[in-house]
Amino acid sequence: MITTVTMPNKTIAVSIQGLNKSFGDGENRLHVLHDINLTLQSGSMNYIVGPSGCGKTTLISIMAGILTAESGETTLFGTPIHQLKKSQKAKFRRENIGFIFQQFNLVATITNAENVAVPLLIQGKPHGKAIEQAKLLLEQVGLGDKINSFPRDLSGGQQQRVAIARALINNPRLVVCDEPTSALDGKTGAQILELLTVVARDPNRCVVVVTHDNRIYKYADQLIEMEDGRIKSIQQVDHTKPSQF
Amino acid sequence: MYQIALKMLFGDKAKFLTLVVGLTFSVMLLTQQGSIFCGLMLRTASNIFETGAPIWVVDPKATSFNDVVDMKLSEVLRVRSVQGVKWAVPLALHSAIAQSDEGDTGVAQVIGVDDQTLIGLPKGMTKGRYEDINQPGAVIIAKGRSERYGSPQVGDYFELNDQRVRVVGMLETQKSFSPFPIMYTTLNKVQQFFPEKKRPVSFILVKNEASISPEKLIQKIQTETGLHAYGLWDFVFLTMKFWAANTGIPINLGINVLMVIIIGTVISAQTLYAFMLDNTRQFGTFKAIGIENKTLAGMVLFQSAIVGIIGHGIGSGVISFLGLINPPNSQLAFYTPPQLIGITFVLVCGFCLLAAVLSIIKVLRIDPAIVFRG
Ligand SMILES: Nc1ncnc2c1ncn2[C@@H]1O[C@H](COP(=O)(O)OP(=O)(O)O)[C@@H](O)[C@H]1O
Ligand SMILES: [Mg+2]
Numbered sequence: 001m002i003t004t005v006t007m008p009n010k011t012i013a014v015s016i017q018g019l020n021k022s023f024g025d026g027e028n029r030l031h032v033l034h035d036i037n038l039t040l041q042s043g044s045m046n047y048i049v050g051p052s053g054c055g056k057t058t059l060i061s062i063m064a065g066i067l068t069a070e071s072g073e074t075t076l077f078g079t080p081i082h083q084l085k086k087s088q089k090a091k092f093r094r095e096n097i098g099f100i101f102q103q104f105n106l107v108a109t110i111t112n113a114e115n116v117a118v119p120l121l122i123q124g125k126p127h128g129k130a131i132e133q134a135k136l137l138l139e140q141v142g143l144g145d146k147i148n149s150f151p152r153d154l155s156g157g158q159q160q161r162v163a164i165a166r167a168l169i170n171n172p173r174l175v176v177c178d179e180p181t182s183a184l185d186g187k188t189g190a191q192i193l194e195l196l197t198v199v200a201r202d203p204n205r206c207v208v209v210v211t212h213d214n215r216i217y218k219y220a221d222q223l224i225e226m227e228d229g230r231i232k233s234i235q236q237v238d239h240t241k242p243s244q245f
Numbered sequence: 246m247y248q249i250a251l252k253m254l255f256g257d258k259a260k261f262l263t264l265v266v267g268l269t270f271s272v273m274l275l276t277q278q279g280s281i282f283c284g285l286m287l288r289t290a291s292n293i294f295e296t297g298a299p300i301w302v303v304d305p306k307a308t309s310f311n312d313v314v315d316m317k318l319s320e321v322l323r324v325r326s327v328q329g330v331k332w333a334v335p336l337a338l339h340s341a342i343a344q345s346d347e348g349d350t351g352v353a354q355v356i357g358v359d360d361q362t363l364i365g366l367p368k369g370m371t372k373g374r375y376e377d378i379n380q381p382g383a384v385i386i387a388k389g390r391s392e393r394y395g396s397p398q399v400g401d402y403f404e405l406n407d408q409r410v411r412v413v414g415m416l417e418t419q420k421s422f423s424p425f426p427i428m429y430t431t432l433n434k435v436q437q438f439f440p441e442k443k444r445p446v447s448f449i450l451v452k453n454e455a456s457i458s459p460e461k462l463i464q465k466i467q468t469e470t471g472l473h474a475y476g477l478w479d480f481v482f483l484t485m486k487f488w489a490a491n492t493g494i495p496i497n498l499g500i501n502v503l504m505v506i507i508i509g510t511v512i513s514a515q516t517l518y519a520f521m522l523d524n525t526r527q528f529g530t531f532k533a534i535g536i537e538n539k540t541l542a543g544m545v546l547f548q549s550a551i552v553g554i555i556g557h558g559i560g561s562g563v564i565s566f567l568g569l570i571n572p573p574n575s576q577l578a579f580y581t582p583p584q585l586i587g588i589t590f591v592l593v594c595g596f597c598l599l600a601a602v603l604s605i606i607k608v609l610r611i612d613p614a615i616v617f618r619g
Binding site: 057060061064066067087089090091092093094095097099101102103105107108109110114118119121122127178 | 246248249252253255256257526527529530531532533534535536537538540613614616617618
């Protein structure tokens with residue numbers, strides 16, 4: 001068993017111990033993550049930053065259960081997901097994890113509401129009910145008037161809002177976002193992160209955002225800095241001190 | 246998710262069209278080849294249809310309309326004596342040499358019908374009168390098949406097995422598979438044209454009483470007379486089988502059909518597979534979100550089934566329509582029975598299943614980790 005020091009009144013959302021990951025074999029073997037240890041709390045907003053290629057995407061992919069590590073333990077809300085079979089992992093993901101992607105990954109040929117409803121439909125919820133819920137979420141992200149239009153009718157920022165709504169519709173306990181703003185201009189990106197902070201924050205939810213946008217760290221509670229597949233530093237952000245970054 | 250699958254399919258009109266067109270063409274080719282086969286086969290039996298009797302009694306050694314062992318006239322009486330027979334009449338089919346006054350000669354098939362009832366004489370007289378067939382030396386000829394012996398018209402004379410005959414009528418009959426000209430006369434005259442034949446009867450045409458079903462009567466005739474009896478369609482199929490077995494048509498058309506099946510399978514599998522590849526990112530996203538494999542497989546299967554049904558509908562619809570507008574007696578033998586549509590549907594299901602299985606294997610192998618990669 002893993003023993004971790006817990007802060008009072010806080011539950012541990014993500015616990016990663018001794019994580020290693022490499023790609024390729026023999027000469028081409030690339031050791032991407034070196035002995036990562038990381039603990040994230042529910043209710044927290046965590047930013048992972050670091051130069052391109054340092055292993056951020058690999059880390060959150062393993063954290064979200066879509067990539068398998070070589071060694072180490074990944075425990076989400078008490079469930080050791082590295083021990084789960086593929087199908088169990090898929091079930092765990094659809095019940096507990098929300099995804100936000102750099103490229104939005106919306107389905108072009110279905111309406112925005114249907115896109116948002118996808119996680120519920122995947123869970124087997126009836127179409128009508130799922131769409132009703134999707135409409136509410138679209139309203140929350142400020143797209144109440146775009147329910148029946150298609151992703152192609154939206155700007156990049158609006159598409160990412162649809163994606164945020166989709167990531168939250170199954171009320172996930174962990175939300176992972178990989179560079180959600182890098183396909184957007186600076187101002188829109190900042191708005192997206194602000195929106196994410198407003199709608200995704202929940203005492204029972206842990207949000208992990210990979211970003212290299214250093215203007216917008218102000219929304220983070222915890223800043224995890226990576227370098228060459230290692231965690232270089234972890235800083236708590238004190239929101240009482242203005243403009244720390 | 247099935248609604249989503251459907252919208253993914255219909256959403257991109259161009260891609261959807263590519264999917265459907267490939268399948269539609271395969272179905273069109275299949276149906277067309279099949280229709281020609283059916284059309285040709287139907288023509289082998291056109292004389293049976295034209296004669297129209299519900300029950301056909303023949304010598305047990307008969308293998309088809311075109312290959313019978315002739316019977317004595319007394320057999321007709323034996324059949325008539327079976328209880329449940331409403332009427333039983335002889336029909337003769339023999340080959341003769343027809344020769345015009347100018348010397349044009351050809352083999353003709355002579356069908357002799359019962360003198361009293363004229364049962365077996367096809368409808369569709371375009372010139373002349375049926376009654377005149379009872380005059381001495383009278384024949385009615387099937388139009389369009391008499392060029393070989395000088396295309397005689399009503400009132401013209403020519404020679405049949407060296408005996409003088411006169412044309413008293415012209416019939417518009419269905420196209421037949423057999424290339425020989427056909428003429429109709431009465432059984433008495435057939436006996437004159439073929440004086441040496443001791444067994445002039447080729448078929449005994451029978452109608453059942455209302456009190457007995459044709460099937461029951463067929464059984465009774467067989468047990469009581471020792472002859473063979475067939476229902477109209479059974480005799481049609483027997484004749485089709487005879488021609489199919491002796492002409493190589495099924496093999497030759499079969500090779501075409503086999504090629505179309507292979508091409509159809511490849512086209513549908515390839516276009517469907519390409520469609521799934523195009524949607525890799527979407528499917529990857531669904532996988533990351535945690536879709537069950539069986540749901541994903543179901544979506545792909547559903548998509549391919551929809552494409553199959555639409556492709557089959559359009560393809561067989563177009564060909565059936567072409568069949569309908571093809572004039573009934575044209576050179577083109579073309580008949581699209583519902584069974585053929587059923588067979589092509591089963592084949593299309595096969596194509597689509599194969600395509601779906603290949604695509605499912607591919608889709609299930611998509612690594613959800615791609616969703617975070619550019
Ligand atoms: N599937 C893969 N196969 C081989 N190498 C990979 C694969 N995914 C990532 N890498 C390599 O791992 C390193 C870290 O990648 P990544 O986690 O995407 O970094 P970041 O997200 O911080 O830019 C990079 O050098 C990248 O080329
Ligand atoms: Mg990355």
